[in-house]
Amino acid sequence: MALSGLAAFQLAQRMGLAEVRATGMHRLDLYAASLQREIGKYAFLPGVLELESDVQGLLAPASDEAARASYAAKVNNYLEQLNERAGTLAAYVINTQGRVVAASNWRRADGYLGEDLSFRPYFLDAMRNGSGRVFGIGTTRGEPGYYLASALSDSQQTLGVAVIKVSLDQLEQSWATVEAPVLVTDEHGVAILSSVSDWKFSTLRPLDEAARAAFEQSQQYSRRALQPLGLQIVRELGNGARLVRLARSGQEMATMFPVSGQFLAQSRLLPGTPWTLTVLSHLEQVEQVAQSRALAAAIAAAFLSLLALMLNERRRHLRDRLAAREALQSANDALERKVARRTADLSAANQQLQDEVAERIRTEATLRAAQDELVQAGKLAVIGQLSTGIAHELNQPLTALRTLSGNSLKFLERGDTATTRVNLERISQLADRMGHITGQLRSFARKSSGERQRVPLGQALDNALSVLEARVQHGGVQLRFDVARPEPVAWCDGNRIEQVLVNLIHNALDAMEGCEQPCLEVHCRTQGDQVLLCVRDHGPGLSEAAQARLFEPFFTTKEPGVGLGLGLPLSAGIVRDCGGSLTGANHPQGGAIFTLVLPLAPPASAAAVSAAPGAPPTEGLDNERHE
Incomplete structure (x- = not known):
């Protein structure tokens, strides 16, 4: 398990580093x-x-x-206009003695x-x-900028x-809004440009005394x-790439990306x-992915180890049985006792087979009963979620009564x-209305018989x-129904299909919660020997993760405590x-x-024959129930 986890971690880490490295090269090109x-x-x-002749x-x-x-x-006037049009910080002319003789900011006191x-x-x-x-x-003004100087000569x-x-x-x-921090350093390692303002005018490596003396004399960075910066190199990877670590220094400023x-x-x-352009790609996500894959590899190794142990035990068990049978056959020198023994073994095996068949039948019955209980629990859960609205619907007639x-x-x-x-x-009218409400709930909550019929x-x-x-x-939902005429009739369990429809409509209402104009569309038509029923909501739709695990048990996109994630898996079943x-x-x-496809119901006479006890299956219908 440890070796598998370590190998998976290193492999995932290398793959993640390769992907991050390719992304970083693309970012380097863009920057x-x-x-x-x-x-x-x-x-x-x-x-x-x-x-310009005036400059000459x-x-x-x-x-x-x-x-x-x-x-x-x-x-001066020409430089002032040029500076304003070009959007530069300043434009000026220096004579050969290093004295400024004309400048765009000649009007300013600090020109x-x-x-x-x-x-x-x-210069x-x-x-x-x-x-x-x-x-x-x-x-003069302590304002950083890029100086472009050119000699003027005749x-x-x-x-x-x-x-x-x-x-x-x-x-x-513009760099401050990208996904990874970037900085530009001069030949001495001083950060002159950076997407993180705290990193600007810091150094990637310590400056020697000669470099500091040169900066002091030229005042290139105005005595900053x-x-x-505190960048520590962990490992060199070649081709200008290396693993580095940046320690947290005090309170970090809010950025679009991690800075430590x-x-x-x-x-x-x-x-x-x-200059040197450097892009820093954070590796936290690579480490997390590598750790998760290492854990999965360790679990897989444990499973394989347990499977190998089980197979080994089975092999030993089979070997012991064969040895016991050979010893029994060699010790049993009487033909009649041998025949009787074999007959007894055959009877025991036959009884065991019968017991296994009976046990399988009981298991299938138990699974079917468990599914029925889950469906019934789903109905009661829906009724529980709708209890507030039902109480409101019944409270008004009771008050009126x-x-x-x-x-x-x-x-x-x-x-x-x-x-x-x-x-x-x-x-009397109010009592009928209350009876209709409770009747629908009672009909919806009853257990299904499991028999197919025309629905x-x-x-x-x-x-x-x-x-x-x-x-x-209550939600102000607009309903749009398009049911073909004559009305499509499906061959299924009506009570269970109503549960499926309640689940689909209930999920659609949940998806449109908070929408300005919620709308629910239902289309039903016949296509060949099938019936198609589509339920569409006007909500935000399904994410890629939700589509991949849509019918997986216990998967839900709702808040914790709102749903168990069993509605769609049960409906699909x-x-x-x-x-x-x-x-x-x-x-x-x-x-x-969501598209529901059901078999088209046979004519009324054929359906009655197929539903009768002992009747043969009608041609063209699903034979799953008879099997």
Whole structure:
């Protein structure tokens, strides 16, 4: 059992990891594409500034102060409009000394004009390599963003640097609604983008002193603490995948996904950048599935072990019997005693066979009686659920009877016989109504004889609805009946089929509980030598799990204590005993539909012959009862 459970656990875990790994690779593709698409929207903007003659004039070394001031005003207005149209955080121009000479936020008090940014990494990269791409935090306003820098030059020399600062907050917000956390780290392991805000500007590995000194000098992250995230590597899986564990740190923020526990981390370098994109897929569900399969494998191993023990005991028993028979035959040297012994053994075996046949007959009778008791219990359960509505239906006539009888006494004392007669007639009508209600319940609650007979399905539907009339009226359910004419007549046990119809209609009413416009549709028609009866509700329909276990005993979608899950299995058994079938599915236009198929009743004369004692089965009818 232990080895089977361990093997099943490891196999299920490997299969689950493979599935999660494939899903993670797909997520990596999607996240990488979205990030590159977001950055690509703004990649051309720094180069556009090089084409502006005003920008060239502003940075030209031969410009005098007046001309430079004029160019600066024009460039400031141009950058302001460009920043507003492109939706960026800021756009500015830096001269070769690292001083900001024009900016889109020149009107603001905390604008960039005149600032010395010669120490910023994107400026240094642009002056050295012609372009710079850096994610960092602004030193003026402390606002994080992605800096796209491009060197501005004429035909002879570099004149300055154009910088566009882009916000990636919208991309991070879209990542916060996905199924697994994702983060982007720079070449030092600092999380610059993350779908979990608490993880941002933390590190996946400890920073050495050289890296911290470089950050302190360039102020790339504005002197943030850059604390470790606490990600522990459990096992390397290869191809950028590894098992990691993230401990719970204080009070966790509310997210769409778990942010602590064991994860499958899958990483990929983003082309054109030193960044690494990492997706963390939580493994809690994989562990649960592996544990459940390990338990199932252990139970199966236990069952096989018990079966092997039973087979071994049977083999030993057979071996002992054969040895005893051989010893008996070798010791028995008298022919007559041997014949007598064999005759006695044959008689005992015959008696045992007869006892086994009788025991089987008694067992079948007991099972049939148990099924009848379950059907009867189901009827009484339905009556118990409808007891409130029945009490309400009977309470109103009783109140009216009490009032009318009291008034009649007073009218008799006054000698008003005409009014007394009217009251007595109304009392008689109310008594008939109460008798009709109790009669339907008494008819529904009686035990079935088990004999097949001609059953008009329209009448059976009316009897079933009479039992559920109070609930239908209370729920405001719209009834739509389509019964073919002439009325289809089925060959079955009428009382049991009424129980099946009550169960189907009762389940349909339960399914439409709380619906704004509940509607119950019943269609009945003849098809060949069968009768088809369909019951459809306008509820939410059946889930995939419910359809797979629809007729499984003790399975129910109702609240605990409301149902035992025996209604549909018993109904299916009743229909099978009648030679029919019961199926359930979702209707294409919504709701659930149950189809009841029963054999068509023979003509009245043939049915009478087949129902007579000792009569042979009528040709074309189900022979199950005769068997």
